[in-house]
Amino acid sequence: MDMAFGVLLVTLGLIVPLILMVSRAKKTRALAIALIVGSNVVGCFVAALCFWQQSVVLVDFSSFTPFSFALGIDRLSAFFLLLICTVAVPVAIFSISYFDNHYGEQRRNRIWAFFSLFLVSMILVVTASTGFAFLVGWELMTLLSAGLILMEGDSTERRHNVFLYLVMMHAGAAAVAGSFFLFLPYSHTLDFASMRTASGVVPAGIRTLIFLLAFLGFGTKAGLIPLHIWLPRAHPIAPSPVSALMSGVMLKTAVYGFVRFVFDFLGGGPWWAGYAVLAVGAVTGLLGILYAIAENDLKCLLAYSSVENVGIIFLGLGTSLIFLAHQAPVWAGLALVGALLHAFNHALFKSLLFLGAGAISKATHTVDLEKLGGLQNRMPVTGAAMLVACCSIAGLPLFNGFIGEWVIFRSLLAGSALNSTKAQVILPLVVGILAMIGGLAAACFVKVFGVAFLGRPRSQAAEEAEEVPFAMQAALSSLAVACLGIGIFPGLFLRPLVSLVQVLVPGAGVLPETVSIARIIPCAAAIILVVSIAAALLKRRERIARTWACGLPGLTSRMQYTSTVFSKPIRFVFSSAYKPDRKIDRLPPDQPYFPQSIAYRSVRTTYYEKAIYRPFAEMILSVARQLRRMQTGNIQVYLLYIFLTLVLLLTFLRFQK
């Protein structure tokens, strides 16, 4: 096992990039891709063994590195490693023809090398068992994903977005590093094991600080509102398979980090921690899906929907923390199971959706919903897989998205049994918020599938779309099958998750509630299937007939509802959440009643940018401007600085002794 894991790391991290750098022959690239897929399959097996059978893997590289650098797989790591490798295999297979189609000969090798290294960096993050290993992985993950985004092109706008992404990520990384270093005075090393044991002696104030920094740092990476502004800019502009990895997998490393810190190290935060996380999660979920539904660019919409799903995951984590604070470990465990399961499910269906967006862009060269339509007839396999993904993300029963949400619902409901009035009122009411998020998500993905795949094609490109190559179809279908598998037989996954949670939350037990859904869902699925098939077998005559067009010669695609107008009622009702800036220009201005042309623009600047980010950026700039006075360019002044620093340090040393 240790061996297999080591080989996996070395293959992905060293061998694949090296052979891609050495040779540009087609055969070497094929070998490299085979190695990537193969090592991820191995990774799946290693992770599955550790997850289901609780074996522990430890690989220590400390003898090669100046600081202690060890990797280990416990159950939590195994769960997230399983997530990464399960998604990576179909994404890699999908990428073969995607990259061939989109990139020239010389860029292809580079992007595959980055792809492989990006996977390694994520694996590093979730398997690190020392702080340094974690931070190295964390930083590499950011830089490599930024590199992959820039691989697609380097226009000014793209660079601007990547810059914002890097700034936000580094602010987050600073918070994460800070929460590591706060442990240092008590644990003396950044070994995870010693941090865990030291957390008992950390004073309450520092614990609160660690919690806050971890929440801030991992929240930035996860895209919690209002720290999300980078996400809808960085995710859509990456190549589709990379977007799939970023949205599906990379966001989950933040969830991993948060769970590792707050549950594993700290064993829960201050009493208000749960409420804070719950509130932020609920707001993120609700606003995320409202922003998603207003988008017409498919990849942008999916990015916002990732924000929503991260909100649901943190809502579950917050619920779990509330139960922990009220000494109800059984229910805390259940909520944590829900959050983790939703993280896994989201990885599956979101990567499927992004890959589907990639397939659409390959077939039609656009992901603008207003230019799509009628793709189901032209791309039946892609369409079927996307339908499964849309049903999953909308949280419909028989699909995997429902299971995680159901577990969170049940744990919220249990809040009424707590002995605190606050929790008794708040937790059951959050059911309403989660229900609303679910309802809006369903509306959003009816729009996605209905507008992109059904009806009449809205452009020439959509009219002429053809089904994608077999490898892409295989990748899409395998993810769709996984979504359905977990959706109909959730027990397979719920039971090991419960034992994982028992490690993190001492006292959590197997509840009959967790298993009841696993029993009822297959029954419901059987009833639905049997009745539907029986109804479909009824004898009937079918005739294709043109729809009556109210006397016009025929229906055209311009008579269909568009993506914009589909979401209009929801945008209208929730207009206070959007605050659009509308501008109507009538020309000429002196004749308002007989205009020759009317131009209408609606721009959405989120008010976080106005209220939080812009003042903050201006503050930083003004401080920088002040600091610039120190930079005179005069060498004597710099010598003076060096001398003053020396004097300062010497006095500091003197007084310390």
Added chain:
Amino acid sequence: MRIALNILQALILILGAPLVRGIIARCKAFLQRRQGASIWRPYSDLAKLFHKEDLVPPTASSVFRLVPFGLFGTTICVAAFVPLVQPSALLASRGDFILFVYLLAMGRFFLSLGALDGGSAFGGMGASREALISSLAEAPFLLSFVAVAILASHADFAGMVAWTLQQNIFNVSAVHMLAFTSLAMVVIAETGRMPVDNPTTHLELTMIHEGMVLEYSGPRLALIEWSSAVKLHAMLALLVALFFPWGMVSNVSAGAVILALLLYCAKVVLLIVLLAVIESGMAKLRMYLVPDFLGVASAVSALAVIFTMLDKR
């Protein structure tokens, strides 16, 4: 015996559904001083549709063709959740209200997709409006169940109904009244009745549900119409079972079952009369007033949940 009774319950729900529609139409006709059609009319309508041929638009895909079957399947599954004459049903002991609500949402999801696949203007119009209403109705729908579930400390319908049965009929709490009010409002919105949607209209400015099914015909339309009838019947039966279960049998015997059945019919007919009075007495709300209607339902259901704190028995 119990299982046989459970199957009987599901059959009553499914086969009796068109009758419920017929009685509503008859009541409305009576209130509007019209002659009205026979209460058995919906059955002959369905039979007629089943014998007609199925017309499919040329641009429609397999989704358009499969949606009615999926919708029918999920609706039948929903019907297996509702207790009628005894505090249990085929799926009621393990399946909870969350699954119930989401199965209904699943049917709606499929129907909206079918509407969009028709490729005409009206399908999209209906689907878009339905998306707004259903996303706003979801919260009060779940919250009113949550209130009852907290009191009964059971999340499955069997447990909830059994708990209510044990309570004194005169000991009705504020929670029940609030939850009933909001659930009744949700039922009106979910099943497309006045004042949210007009089930008898075919005018594009007002239609929601009718807009979605406009391109369907023949047996497929029959399945959709039957499904929405079953949905309406299941919702009414659920209102009865959760808030007025008294009269249900706990020990199965032939006489008790017949008595319970008669009582059930009487209760549902009462609800139907109430619905007909509401429908005849109110004008349809403007589209953008529907969120206010559902907002009131949400507030009432949230109050119901808050009041459970004061009502621990």
